[in-house]
Amino acid sequence: MHDTHRDGSPRRRQRRGRHAPLLLGAATLLCLAGGAARSDEPTAVAPVYAPKIAITVCGTCHGPDGNSTNPKFPRLAGQDPTYLAAQLKAFRSQVRGDPDAISYMWGMAAELSDETIDALAAYYAGQRAQPGAGGTSARISRGRDIYEHGVAAQGVPACSACHGSDAHGLQNFPRLAGQHAQYVLKQLASFQSNMRNVAIMHGVAQNLNLDDMDAVAAFLEVQP
Ligand code: HEC
Ligand code: HEC
Known part of the structure; x- marks a missing residue:
């Protein structure tokens, strides 16, 4: 790829x-x-x-x-x-x-x-992933909505379609559950600007605004 x-x-x-x-x-x-x-x-x-x-x-x-x-x-x-x-x-x-x-x-x-x-x-x-902690419940529930349904008005697809309903990933689709929110946010911004140059995630992130990136990152961090 x-x-x-x-x-x-x-x-x-x-x-x-x-x-x-x-x-x-x-x-x-x-x-x-x-x-x-x-x-x-x-x-x-x-x-x-x-x-x-x-x-x-x-x-x-x-x-x-x-x-x-x-x-x-x-x-x-x-x-x-x-x-x-x-x-x-x-x-x-x-x-x-x-x-x-x-x-x-x-x-x-x-x-x-x-x-x-x-x-x-x-x-x-083979190592056991430990869930992270953090985020307010309002952020997390907004993030869950984006993760499960995308943002239709902005043409953002549901993340779960590729990363799995539990965010555990599969093969080339990475696990996102428990990942640091700060790291996830930074990667989404990098995909958007093409600094991390991956066509499939550029397509996902190009219309995602910063606030929504932040919410989906907060949701992912607390997933087991
Ligand atoms: C069409 C499939 C697809 C969809 C939909 C998708 N992703 Fe991805 N995502 C990928 C692939 C493939 C990669 C791995 C990119 C690479 O190989 O570098 C990835 C990588 C990532 C990474 C980097 C993970 C890491 O450990 O560095 C993040 C963060 C991410 N996706 C978040 C999201 C979010 C949030 C959404 C929903 C808004 C989403 N993705 C929707 C396919 C998808
Ligand atoms: C000095 C600190 C440091 C050391 C030592 C280090 N890494 Fe990293 N690693 C990073 C940083 C920072 C990133 C994120 C880079 C980015 O933002 O693109 C990273 C990213 C990664 C990723 C990508 C993760 C993802 O979710 O996409 C893998 C895999 C990785 N490192 C494996 C290793 C391995 C294996 C070693 C030892 C051989 C190692 N790293 C040593 C700092 C380090």
Whole structure:
């Protein structure tokens, strides 16, 4: 799916690697992964190393079990493994290129082999997602209405049609239940402006106003 919206712009390539602090994380990751993370090595070790990488490297932002507490860092626990693997590949190939993706994830994903990506995806998919808390009940009920019915007057489709009635997602449609509202809001704005360039979600978000984005994000955060 991602190959279709790769834009390969020179701007993106130039911006790679300008964030020095992350080089430390990337170096740690390479040490931990050792030969296991390289694509030319035997693959059987990836499932053994992946949880170590997840806990000691990725865990500093995403939480050791993927239930991050800082709303800037998305929750990964219980996320669909197909979606996780696709996103890690999109960071690695520099297709997913909004500023936070560039700053935080391009370096992290740069040296991951397909096998390590699959093993990391399996690790997070196997973790139990903890529901978030927050939002007022009026916001949440407005958000539920948008999630279940869309906003017909603005041509916004129901989110549940793709993300599932329980918001648990399936394959390329990510789980949204329990995700930090701040992260969801930011992604919706990124899809709208095409900074995160995905045609299907641009179509959904293009006519969604900020207030409705905020409401649907508040609803999603408290879903189990
Ligand atoms: C220094 C903090 C940091 C570290 C370390 C880090 N990440 Fe991230 N990660 C982020 C941020 C910030 C985002 C959101 C980027 C955006 O807004 O587009 C993100 C996004 C992601 C996503 C996309 C989630 C989604 O719902 O679309 C995945 C998957 C991911 N990271 C996996 C990992 C893995 C695996 C590692 C370890 C190899 C890792 N991250 C290490 C900060 C970090
Ligand atoms: C036609 C199907 C479809 C509909 C309808 C849809 N989505 Fe999506 N959504 C997707 C797909 C596919 C992705 C994964 C995009 C990618 O591969 O990067 C996605 C990704 C997302 C993400 C990013 C998740 C993450 O972890 O980074 C958010 C947030 C999101 N959708 C919210 C919504 C909301 C809110 C609605 C309703 C207003 C909605 N979606 C309706 C298909 C859909």
